[in-house]
Amino acid sequence: MRIGSAPGPEVFERLARAAFTRIPPPFSDHLADIVIRIEEFADEETLEAVGIDDAWHLSGLYHGRPLDEQSVxxxxxxxxxxxxxxxxxxxxxxETGVDLEALVTHVVVHEVGHHFGLSDDDMHAIENGA
Incomplete structure (x- = not known):
């Protein structure tokens, strides 16, 4: 998607759902219960919980118990x-001119990584090795 008028929340949700469809098995087998939400900005409580001072610096967040911590x-x-x-x-x-679909996919995949119990450092190492 090219830069033009600002896409609404429904476009972001559609792009996020499309990103889920590109995640291969066996990972995709564990994504059915994840809820996708679109908000304008993170609230103060969320920013404080993740240690970020500026709402402009948080583009996505996973909230839940990672798979490696789940139990019956x-x-x-x-x-x-x-x-x-x-x-x-x-x-x-x-600011970057990166395709919006690619940007949303990147953030979704990053947050899915948290669902699988990966830390930010783990994901940066994977991205740097790719």
Missing amino acids: WSSGDMPPVITLYRQPLLAEWS
């Missing part, structure tokens, strides 16, 4: 959620 004894948990923050993504899209 963990009942009553809410489903895992990937939240995409629309305004920071729009800013990055505008």
